[in-house]
Amino acid sequence: MDFKPLALFLDRITAWRIPWAEVLVMHRNETVFRYRSGMLDLEAGTPIDEDRIINIYSMTKIMTCVAALQLVERGAMLLNDPISLYLPEYAEMSVKRGEDGEKTLAKAERPITVRDLFTMTAGFSYDLSVPSIREVIETTAGKVPTRAFAEALAKEPLQFEPGTHWNYSLCHDVLAALVEVVDGRRFGVYIQEEITGPLGMRDTGFDLSAEQRGKMAPQYFYDDALGKAIRHDNNGFRIGTEYESGGAGLLSTVSDYALFLNALTNRGTSPAGVRILAPATVELMLADHLTSATRPDYNWEHMKGYGYGLGVRTHISKEESGSLSPIGEFGWAGAAGCMAIIDPANELTVMYGQHMLNNQEPYVHTRLRNIVYACI
Structure with a gap:
């Protein structure tokens, strides 16, 4: 495996308009590549360092769907x-x-x-x-x-x-509200007790401690009119102090969220033996659930060749996608630019992090995925 092209790509996009970018690649439960490039704080000129906490926005959706699928597994709902x-x-x-x-x-x-x-x-x-x-x-x-x-x-x-x-x-x-009602615990408590806690994810949740607030990465928005990224720290989906948004509310780090993604790569069980879903449930999650009625609406250009599963994109046609990833590769992304690649067939997990709204997802994610697969 030679990941030099992946490092060069991160250097290129951070020299372009994205303040910083980080990627972690796991293969067969081992970290085979990790690289970060760019500036954590543009104003202070601080380079990006390890384990910064970011808004993962819509990548929260993957964990919310896992939480709800656990209740399906237990017969609490169908x-x-x-x-x-x-x-x-x-x-x-x-x-x-x-x-x-x-x-x-x-x-x-x-x-x-x-x-x-x-x-x-x-x-x-x-x-x-x-x-x-x-x-x-x-x-x-x-x-x-x-x-x-x-x-x-x-x-x-x-x-x-x-x-x-x-x-x-x-x-x-x-x-997320459905999980609360069916289970009886507050959604954030359920997530901590059933997923993040057992997996050893210490910096993932809806609220931060005083110590964790010191690890929060500045968030930016690229202003096309000004031609530069400007500071923009708030999460617009956090509409209340007690609101635990199942769609966009989690905070995490590249290291932490990779633990969760890798458990899904292993069909629901972490390398340490922590089982968050059964293999059959992961298969159901990554199956294409679009129908003849709904498929025409799923028409984002960068999702060509992908179907939609239970809260995740799922690769269904290499001919349409032009992607080097295999059929069945799945994941999702977030508003500030983070992205997950979950590939059970190749035992490959990729957690990509950045923290800029107006995130250039169609450009960055499609290229990054192809580069990863070319490198392996």
Whole structure:
């Protein structure tokens, strides 16, 4: 294995517009390459150093789906269950009908299922400024517990009949609330006790200790008008002090999250024997769950050749993707640019980290993945 081209790529993108980048590659449970490039703090001129904590944003979704799948394994719920069995506020939903500009509301004909939450087919949007969300922020004095968020969102009409379209949305935030109700523990406590704690992930969670706050990496946003990255530290998806967003709320490090990803690479069990999912469940997770109705909506250019599983992209066509990774490679990414590559067939795990919004994902991630596979 020769990873010099991967190091050169990180050097190139950090010389371009991304303040810093880091990659960790594991093969057969051994770290075979780790490299970081660029500046942690552009203003101070501080180079990136080890184990900085970052917002992983939508890579939270992978862990949220694992948490919910654990409850499926235990028989606590089924994918085909209506979520109203557990979240009764979703028993009768209204849905928008008609053409844009002439929308009317009607009663939804089909219930939202647990599967719909996993597969982004529930009918939600990603709009956190809707009236019900603004109201719950006010009525909870800015706390917005995860369960209260789900109750508030149920007041909003659906964008489409459940199951008929794929739409990237707040589905996994509601899935986190579902975990809370089905299990009985607060979502962050469940995550810590069932996943991060057993795996030895000490710097992953929804809130930071005083010591951990000192390890937080500055976050940037690339301003095209100014032609430079500017400091932008807040997580816009953290809408309340008690809100544990299953879609975008976790903080972690490259080292920590690689432990979690590698357990999935090993079909659900860590090298130390900690089992977070059964192999059959991992197979279900990475299966393509798009249908003839929903597939046309999953049309992001950089996802060509990929299907959508239970909260993850999953490689289904090398001819369409142009990717060097094998069929069945899966993972997801986050708003500030981090990315996961999970490859059970090759026993390969890649955790890529950066911390810049306006993250250049279509350019960086597709190239980085091909370079990794060329190097091995």
